[in-house]
Amino acid sequence: MKKSILFGAGKIARGFLGQLLYLSDFEITFVDVYEPIVSVLNEKKTYHVHVLGDESLDSDVTHIKAYLFDEKESIYHTFYESDIAFVSVGGNHLTDVAKSLADIFNRFGIQKKIKNIIVCENWRDAANTFKTAMLKFLNEENKNLFEEFIGVSEAVLMRTATQPDEELAKLYPQDVWVQNFWYLPIDGSRIKEAIPKIQCVELLDEFGNFLTQKMYTNNTSNAVIAYSGYLLGYEILAEAANSLEISALLDDAYKEINQILVAELGVDEKQQMEFSQKARAKYCDWTIVDKVIRHGKDPIRKLGPQDRLIAPCRMALKHGIYPKTLIDTIAKALYFDEPSDAEAVKLKMLRQQKGVEYVLQTVCGLDKNERLYHEVLKSVEQIKEQGLVKGHE
Ligand SMILES: NC(=O)C1=CN([C@@H]2O[C@H](COP(=O)(O)OP(=O)(O)OC[C@H]3O[C@@H](n4cnc5c(N)ncnc54)[C@H](O)[C@@H]3O)[C@@H](O)[C@H]2O)C=CC1
Numbered sequence: 046m047k048k049s050i051l052f053g054a055g056k057i058a059r060g061f062l063g064q065l066l067y068l069s070d071f072e073i074t075f076v077d078v079y080e081p082i083v084s085v086l087n088e089k090k091t092y093h094v095h096v097l098g099d100e101s102l103d104s105d106v107t108h109i110k111a112y113l114f115d116e117k118e119s120i121y122h123t124f125y126e127s128d129i130a131f132v133s134v135g136g137n138h139l140t141d142v143a144k145s146l147a148d149i150f151n152r153f154g155i156q157k158k159i160k161n162i163i164v165c166e167n168w169r170d171a172a173n174t175f176k177t178a179m180l181k182f183l184n185e186e187n188k189n190l191f192e193e194f195i196g197v198s199e200a201v202l203m204r205t206a207t208q209p210d211e212e213l214a215k216l217y218p219q220d221v222w223v224q225n226f227w228y229l230p231i232d233g234s235r236i237k238e239a240i241p242k243i244q245c246v247e248l249l250d251e252f253g254n255f256l257t258q259k260m261y262t263n264n265t266s267n268a269v270i271a272y273s274g275y276l277l278g279y280e281i282l283a284e285a286a287n288s289l290e291i292s293a294l295l296d297d298a299y300k301e302i303n304q305i306l307v308a309e310l311g312v313d314e315k316q317q318m319e320f321s322q323k324a325r326a327k328y329c330d331w332t333i334v335d336k337v338i339r340h341g342k343d344p345i346r347k348l349g350p351q352d353r354l355i356a357p358c359r360m361a362l363k364h365g366i367y368p369k370t371l372i373d374t375i376a377k378a379l380y381f382d383e384p385s386d387a388e389a390v391k392l393k394m395l396r397q398q399k400g401v402e403y404v405l406q407t408v409c410g411l412d413k414n415e416r417l418y419h420e421v422l423k424s425v426e427q428i429k430e431q432g433l434v435k436g437h438e
């Protein structure tokens with residue numbers, strides 16, 4: 046059997062990467078910082094991937110084990126026994142993983158053997174972010190060895206792995222419920238030598254801006270549904286996406302997104318339109334039962350300057366496009382105050398204690414003198430007048 050190591054044992058790591066690797070005859074070692082998932086995977090030695098809408102495609106993933114990140118020596122040996130490595134921890138944790146892995150390399154050394162690490166995040170420039178952080182934490186000798194022997198590439202993730210309801214999560218904490226979607230494109234130009242064959246993986250040499258296009262199409266429109274859906278009181282994402290109010294918003298949002306990406310990335314207009322239609326179909330798909338709050342969670346990351354809202358709005362204004370729906374979505378995201386999400390609670394505290402202006406400057410990285418800053422403030426006033434944020438202020 047071939048071997049793989051996955052940094053992160055979350056929904057995408059288990060529910061997408063893990064399933065593809067299992068089906069391609071790999072042993073899988075997960076590395077995580079969350080003790081309960083590491084324990085349950087080691088205890089059960091298997092988990093079930095439930096494919097929503099077609100259980101004939103489910104898998105019982107076996108040949109697995111898991112380590113906590115402080116089991117450094119075991120992780121080091123597993124890394125060098127593995128034919129491929131993946132990272133999927135959330136883009137805002139990439140630097141932590143890089144630091145922990147660099148510590149391991151600084152202690153045990155980088156071997157003169159080619160290895161590839163595939164970064165799997167909704168994070169703009171994910172591979173570069175991870176590689177830059179690795180180089181920052183490695184000692185001088187290892188920096189050169191890392192550059193020469195370790196490839197860092199990125200993938201575009203278009204399968205959803207849902208948040209199960211509390212009862213299921215308690216009964217089967219190791220299992221994952223996923224969208225029936227089977228394609229994992231990876232930037233081939235960043236791979237050193239070659240990677241082993243994995244089902245549904247395609248190495249694209251002309252990867253270009255694919256991750257940016259995906260983020261600012263799928264995740265941007267996903268934010269429109271999530272943040273409007275939250276304030277309108279929807280619980281399930283497909284319910285929100287198919288509602289009359291949000292359907293109308295999506296008509297406008299996709300127009301804005303398509304114009305922005307054609308202007309900024311130079312992508313083909315027809316290809317972009319079809320790409321955005323697929324994104325919309327996915328979020329409207331009733332078989333994917335997933336919570337609005339999961340899609341809205343982590344609003345501080347999602348309101349960041351490079352993420353799904355601020356960056357495309359800045360691009361729009363630069364190209365003379367007025368992205369009304371996306372600007373309104375920024376305003377709505379500021380009021381995502383879901384109590385079960387620690388980041389949403391933190392955002393609310395910041396907003397209440399320091400004000401919206403402060404959040405726009407520090408979380409969104411907006412300058413007081415730029416137009417977007419003022420347009421968002423106007424939109425905040427409008428959504429207040431519409432009564433949308435009542436109970437969330
Ligand atoms: N769930 C989904 O439908 C999709 C998720 N994505 C992206 O995939 C990435 C992973 O998302 P999910 O699997 O949903 O998240 P998740 O929250 O289910 O899993 C993340 C895992 O990373 C672990 N982790 C955090 N910091 C770590 C560290 N320093 N070292 C090791 N492990 C660490 C967490 O303990 C957790 O188990 C994110 O970037 C997300 O945006 C992309 C497409 C779809």
Ligand SMILES: O=P(O)(O)OC[C@H]1O[C@](O)(CO)[C@@H](O)[C@@H]1O
Pocket residue numbers: 167202203204205206263264267339340343
């Ligand atoms: O937490 P994030 O970055 O929104 O990532 C998860 C989302 O990515 C998506 O795949 C968007 O394409 C959603 O289906 C999913 O909820």
